[in-house]
């Protein structure tokens with residue numbers, strides 16, 4: 001029998017991938033995030049503090065800003081130069097080279113175990 005939490009996109013026999021979100025104070029939250037869902041949505045749907053997502057995922061607020069753990073950067077990638085995401089991040093006060101807007105990261109099975117940290121000021 002299929003695990004109803006797996007969702008159609010995860011496919012039968014595959015476990016829902018997990019994401020760990022680490023608040024600025026160090027509190028970690030590990031939750032299931034369905035394939036095809038944004039990393040922002042995974043946080044909001046699980047009431048994780050630190051990702052407000054004021055614009056609802058339209059890449060227009062930067063309140064979903066996260067730092068991607070170094071080991072995951074090659075898989076997650078950086079925003080394309082000249083993209084709206086890169087533009088929004090250029091206005092973020094605490095942007096770093098590993099910054100992403102989590103609404104622009106779409107979950108895949110390959111991102112199972114992804115770890116992101118929230119910047120100071122987002123809590």
Ligand code: FES
Pocket residue numbers: 040052053054055056057058059060061062063064088101102103104
């Ligand atoms: S939710 Fe607003 S930029 Fe990501």
